[in-house]
Amino acid sequence: MDRKVVIQNFFNDGEHLYEDQLGWSKWEKKEAKSDDIKEIFDFEVVLVGLNLAFYYVDDGRFYGIHTESLPIKVKILPPDRPERKYINSRCRGDTHVDGEVIFSCRDRKELWDGVRIGGKPLGEVLSRSYIITLD
Numbered sequence: 001m002d003r004k005v006v007i008q009n010f011f012n013d014g015e016h017l018y019e020d021q022l023g024w025s026k027w028e029k030k031e032a033k034s035d036d037i038k039e040i041f042d043f044e045v046v047l048v049g050l051n052l053a054f055y056y057v058d059d060g061r062f063y064g065i066h067t068e069s070l071p072i073k074v075k076i077l078p079p080d081r082p083e084r085k086y087i088n089s090r091c092r093g094d095t096h097v098d099g100e101v102i103f104s105c106r107d108r109k110e111l112w113d114g115v116r117i118g119g120k121p122l123g124e125v126l127s128r129s130y131i132i133t134l135d
Contacts, residue, residue: 003018006018007087010087017057017087017088017130022127022128023037023127023128023131028044031043037126037127044134045065046111046112049108050135051065051095051134052134053065053093054131055087055091055129055132056128061076062076062077062132063076063102063117063129064097064099067108068096070106071105071106072104073101074111075095075098075099075100076102077094077099078091079091080092093133
């Protein structure tokens with residue numbers, strides 16, 4: 001099977017990010033008992049209340065959804081280790097850190113329909129993102 005490389009050397013020399021690594025992992029799909037991107041988001045973020053950090057490959061930025069306090073914030077996460085050679089190691093995905101807030105709300109249910117990144121809905125963004133942390 002030929003895998004499509006999205007970003008070369010994303011993890012390390014010769015360790016690329018592949019298209020099949022974008023979006024939710026097999027583990028998250030299994031945990032949510034679904035392959036549907038919105039159902040998984042609803043389970044992990046809305047129901048369980050986990051924070052989510054991801055790298056959006058289409059704009060090269062790290063984002064975080066911090067759900068532990070009100071208002072709930074979606075923000076651009078600044079790389080905490082920008083000097084690192086490999087993209088995956090530049091940001092730990094800590095949603096507690098300050099970053100440019102691009103959306104806020106008081107109810108997690110507002111996230112799916114409310115968040116837009118580069119004019120694209122959250123579902124489309126997540127399907128083109130590498131999930132860094134879910135905690």
